[in-house]
Amino acid sequence: MNPVSSFFHGVADRFRALPRWGRLVVLAVVVVLVYFLPILNPPVITTPDSDFGAVLFLCAMYALVAIGLNIVIGYAGLLDLGYIGFFAIGAYTVGVLGSAHAKVPLLLCIPAAMAVTLISGVVLGAPTLRVRGDYLAIVTLGFGEIVRLILVNADKLTNGNRGISGIPTPPSLDLFGVPHLVWDGFVARVDLDNQTRFIKFSVVDSIPYYWLALTLVFFVLFLDWRMQNSRVGRAWEATREDEDAAELMGVPTFRFKLLAFATGAAIGGLSGALFATKQQFINPDNFTILYSVLFVAMVVVGGQGNRWGVVVAAALLTYLPERFRDLSDARFLLFGLALMALAIFRPQGLMPARRNVRAKRADEETEVLEEGAAHA
Amino acid sequence: MDLLLSNFWAYTIGGLAFGAIYALIALGYTLVYGVLRLINFAHSEVFMWGSFAAVWVLLALGAKGATGLGLVAFLIIGFAAAMAVSAAVALGLEFVAYRPLRKRNSPPLIALISAIGASYVLSEAMGLRDKPFKWFGADDNLADYVGRPREASPLPLDVPTVRLFYIFDYHVSNIDLIVLGSAIVMMVVLDQFVQRSRLGRGIRAVAQDAEAAALMGVNRDRVIRLTFVIGGAMAGAAAMMYLLKIGVTRYNAGFLLGVKAFTAAVLGGIGNLRGALLGGFVLGVAESYGSALFGSNWKDVVAFTLLVVILLFRPTGLLGESLGKARA
Amino acid sequence: MLLEVENLCVNYGRIEAIRNISFTVDEGEVVTLIGANGAGKTTTMKTVSGLRPVRQGTVRFEGQDITSTPAHERPVLGIAQSPEGRGCFVGMTVLENLDMGAYARADRKTPKIKEDRDRVFGLFPRLAERRSQVAGTMSGGEQQMLAIGRALMANPKLLLLDEPSMGLAPKLIQQIFDIITEINKQGTTVLLVEQNAAQALKRAHRAYILETGEIVREGTGQELANDPAVKAAYLGGDV
Numbered sequence: 001m002n003p004v005s006s007f008f009h010g011v012a013d014r015f016r017a018l019p020r021w022g023r024l025v026v027l028a029v030v031v032v033l034v035y036f037l038p039i040l041n042p043p044v045i046t047t048p049d050s051d052f053g054a055v056l057f058l059c060a061m062y063a064l065v066a067i068g069l070n071i072v073i074g075y076a077g078l079l080d081l082g083y084i085g086f087f088a089i090g091a092y093t094v095g096v097l098g099s100a101h102a103k104v105p106l107l108l109c110i111p112a113a114m115a116v117t118l119i120s121g122v123v124l125g126a127p128t129l130r131v132r133g134d135y136l137a138i139v140t141l142g143f144g145e146i147v148r149l150i151l152v153n154a155d156k157l158t159n160g161n162r163g164i165s166g167i168p169t170p171p172s173l174d175l176f177g178v179p180h181l182v183w184d185g186f187v188a189r190v191d192l193d194n195q196t197r198f199i200k201f202s203v204v205d206s207i208p209y210y211w212l213a214l215t216l217v218f219f220v221l222f223l224d225w226r227m228q229n230s231r232v233g234r235a236w237e238a239t240r241e242d243e244d245a246a247e248l249m250g251v252p253t254f255r256f257k258l259l260a261f262a263t264g265a266a267i268g269g270l271s272g273a274l275f276a277t278k279q280q281f282i283n284p285d286n287f288t289i290l291y292s293v294l295f296v297a298m299v300v301v302g303g304q305g306n307r308w309g310v311v312v313a314a315a316l317l318t319y320l321p322e323r324f325r326d327l328s329d330a331r332f333l334l335f336g337l338a339l340m341a342l343a344i345f346r347p348q349g350l351m352p353a354r355r356n357v358r359a360k361r362a363d364e365e366t367e368v369l370e371e372g373a374a375h376a
Numbered sequence: 377m378d379l380l381l382s383n384f385w386a387y388t389i390g391g392l393a394f395g396a397i398y399a400l401i402a403l404g405y406t407l408v409y410g411v412l413r414l415i416n417f418a419h420s421e422v423f424m425w426g427s428f429a430a431v432w433v434l435l436a437l438g439a440k441g442a443t444g445l446g447l448v449a450f451l452i453i454g455f456a457a458a459m460a461v462s463a464a465v466a467l468g469l470e471f472v473a474y475r476p477l478r479k480r481n482s483p484p485l486i487a488l489i490s491a492i493g494a495s496y497v498l499s500e501a502m503g504l505r506d507k508p509f510k511w512f513g514a515d516d517n518l519a520d521y522v523g524r525p526r527e528a529s530p531l532p533l534d535v536p537t538v539r540l541f542y543i544f545d546y547h548v549s550n551i552d553l554i555v556l557g558s559a560i561v562m563m564v565v566l567d568q569f570v571q572r573s574r575l576g577r578g579i580r581a582v583a584q585d586a587e588a589a590a591l592m593g594v595n596r597d598r599v600i601r602l603t604f605v606i607g608g609a610m611a612g613a614a615a616m617m618y619l620l621k622i623g624v625t626r627y628n629a630g631f632l633l634g635v636k637a638f639t640a641a642v643l644g645g646i647g648n649l650r651g652a653l654l655g656g657f658v659l660g661v662a663e664s665y666g667s668a669l670f671g672s673n674w675k676d677v678v679a680f681t682l683l684v685v686i687l688l689f690r691p692t693g694l695l696g697e698s699l700g701k702a703r704a
Numbered sequence: 705m706l707l708e709v710e711n712l713c714v715n716y717g718r719i720e721a722i723r724n725i726s727f728t729v730d731e732g733e734v735v736t737l738i739g740a741n742g743a744g745k746t747t748t749m750k751t752v753s754g755l756r757p758v759r760q761g762t763v764r765f766e767g768q769d770i771t772s773t774p775a776h777e778r779p780v781l782g783i784a785q786s787p788e789g790r791g792c793f794v795g796m797t798v799l800e801n802l803d804m805g806a807y808a809r810a811d812r813k814t815p816k817i818k819e820d821r822d823r824v825f826g827l828f829p830r831l832a833e834r835r836s837q838v839a840g841t842m843s844g845g846e847q848q849m850l851a852i853g854r855a856l857m858a859n860p861k862l863l864l865l866d867e868p869s870m871g872l873a874p875k876l877i878q879q880i881f882d883i884i885t886e887i888n889k890q891g892t893t894v895l896l897v898e899q900n901a902a903q904a905l906k907r908a909h910r911a912y913i914l915e916t917g918e919i920v921r922e923g924t925g926q927e928l929a930n931d932p933a934v935k936a937a938y939l940g941g942d943v
Binding site for chain 1: 674
């Protein structure tokens, strides 16, 4: 096991060893800290070249994407290279309903976006999940590109390359202001002139969007945890490890794969909707196929199947290029090098899921037994 | 519909010419998949590097404005440069991105991640090619080569379009002829090599059963290097044809073409050489007809929809999989 | 000694498949390794042909240490294996498969190849009839013959046969063993791994019995065939 993951598991073990109230306190402190991160604006961590709140919003949004894709890749073992397609459909559902062709309020647009992506997940998955794994990768890659091309070409519906603007924001409450901290070196000072209104969504301040995205992340993580520890989660694991054996044990593998695919799609749609309402303007350039590749990288870097791992990886892969903007020209080059290095030196991801570690050990043992039974 | 019917042969020949390019790139995907069961995601960048090799060599030789026999010579040099560089890049790719993984038996998804990483590195390195020269202050002298690295670079060759003869109502041009002719020659040579030669048989043996092949004395690593070199050379040839058809290349020219070529390989049955050829031509023609029917904007949608539909009805592609089983 | 295996240990992951086994094969012999499922027979075979890395011990061929020689260099030395489960190239014709057998030979362009091919066709007339048929479309017995014939095309000094009788009809088993005896008479040394202990012991000059990765008995074929313990465990009482 590599140092990163043993540190990670060490922390997790320490945490589990705490009494119940201790766990709650630790959790609460961490959660509050994470929520207040853009207010605290801590030196070193903050991004000097871009709006820290906006960067954090992107981190949270991509974390949501990674959680969704992790269900597809990490749990069900389906390599989906077209996830950006669902993200785009979610964003455009909000754009079309909320601005371009109707004025539906955002709170209704979001469930609609999830419903539309869920359905498109089923429509794409039903015929394609029967084909072999490698082919699924290319079919989904094609799907992602088809979605973008349709966005460009279906001018009447999507405004084509001009995109959709004036996408509605979530309803604001605007109760009170939260002043930011500013730092002189390592000395903090409360800046009363610079306040974030709680809770007012607008173009000028990304922090309320960050809070919204973060809340969704925690909510979806909770659902994800419930799901993985249920009968559904075990069925996914069985399907991923050995599809034929799972089928023999009475697991309708196809239906469970479809469920994973569609659930992942719906979460992708939710992230897309979030993106649309934050940006208030979308066009097809926001949804190129390169993002699909980036999403897959997040899941693999995080360690497929490990929900916290993929969240951290998504946040890091979003944050690092923003933090080190000076290198922004070369960031895709560095990203590529990092992926290669990862594949060569840390093939299980930075934080492999425990289940995978276990499964690998079991595999080694069964190989010997099989070698005996089948060959000797 | 009328557009397609009234220009049927123009669309067919145009589609076939593009199909030839897809097919040659698809060969690289299919060969590597055959012996390694690996989607060489970075193969598209091998193609892109080949296209720049042709541009640079012809720039260096001052090919612009050449006519007659000189032009023919430069064309051949362009092909040779693209094929050599693409083959070298493919070999380097195998060495850096795949061999270390093979040594430790990594699962396919990890190899794909490495491939994706390598693909970024190769295309971004091209997109940032001015940087190292800037450090040494040499970028002014080399502006034609490395200036404006994110923009399109034209092929420095004036190939006049000459209409040669008619196929029904379509007047075939010299470029159609060069592209289709050289593609077909290369495909036949490669097919015969794989079917008849000893090394070709080695490739097929490894694709069918790597352990048994080792027992016969086939050096698997050598076969793998060979497939990367052959695939690279074919992509290089495709790069030169692409330059002749399109006229320019750029650092990200490989991506979409690579996806299409992979589509062609899957369409024909990945791992199957003749399948890749058939898939390439079918895809090229289908795209061409599609753009006539629905407008050129929808060309790519037609291509991918075709892929999805064919996989639904023939999950192993038109000709089935496996390098060796293809005896059609 | 043609082949000497000394103190060989082979692991799969952290599990030992073979522990400290030693055996020898002399020129002109038929030597057999018998044992139950999972005893390590195939692993031993794969180690001799170089497909499995060795953790400890040495393999010597004609006195030369070949422990770390890669598999694809061993046919050149004169070791050829017909792999377990046949391992024919199913997409190639019979002729192409036989040519693959001669892949590593230095004299592959001389008429000697044709002579060897005729020898194989003499041993297996079925293969001559089906020379242009694709291997994947042939029966199990025919594929087994092809796998043995293909290994013979390497003109080996040592022929490794891994379970040549597996999955064959009783009549065919008899025939295959007759051919193995014939091959040996023509001058090729044979190392045979078998589950069909009765036939294997009858044909072998010497035999080793493998149990859970260790050699537990050795002797001439006849000695072991008459040993009561071996009879009870491997021969089902009567032969």
